[in-house]
Amino acid sequence: MERTEVVLGNAKGEIQLFSDNNKAGKMDISVIGKKLTVYHTEVDEEYAGKGLAKLLLEKLVSYARENDLKIVPLCPYVHAQFKRNPEEYNDVWLKEN
Numbered sequence: 455m456e457r458t459e460v461v462l463g464n465a466k467g468e469i470q471l472f473s474d475n476n477k478a479g480k481m482d483i484s485v486i487g488k489k490l491t492v493y494h495t496e497v498d499e500e501y502a503g504k505g506l507a508k509l510l511l512e513k514l515v516s517y518a519r520e521n522d523l524k525i526v527p528l529c530p531y532v533h534a535q536f537k538r539n540p541e542e543y544n545d546v547w548l549k550e551n
Contacts (some may be wrong), residue, residue, distance in 0.1 A: 456506065469513050471506055481529070489548060490514075490523040495531040511535055515546055516550050520540070524548035543545035 455474060460465050463478035463485050471479040483490060492514060497506045511532060518525050527533040527547045536543045 456509055458509055460513070460517050469517070470512050473501055473506070473511075479506050479510060481514055481532075483505050483514070484519060485521075485523065488523055489526055490518050490521075491526040492529045492532050515543060518546040524547055526550065 455472065456478070458469055458471050460469050460483075462483075462485060466482075466484045468483060469481040470477060477498075478501040479495070481492055481496075481511055482494040483492050485491075495510055496508075514525065514532070517523070521548070524535075525532070525543075526548050527536050536547050540547070
């Protein structure tokens with residue numbers, strides 16, 4: 455069974471992913487004002503290919519929506535997902551020109 459949780463201290467933190475109570479992956483994030491920046495997504499090798507990065511992404515987006523935040527997708531994985539599905543993420547995607 456998988457679960458995710460957001461852990462924030464000051465402005466920096468991570469979204470942690472657990473599979474059967476083992477930490478299986480994380481996203482490095484920071485929240486400053488109304489901007490949530492995601493820097494990196496990582497899933498441990500033994501859990502690769504099971505769609506767990508998508509679970510992290512879902513938690514990231516739901517957290518942003520619940521807290522009225524806009525996401526700056528510096529992480530290549532998140533940026534690729536946003537570009538692939540712009541209509542799904544348009545409300546939380548902060549597109550900086």
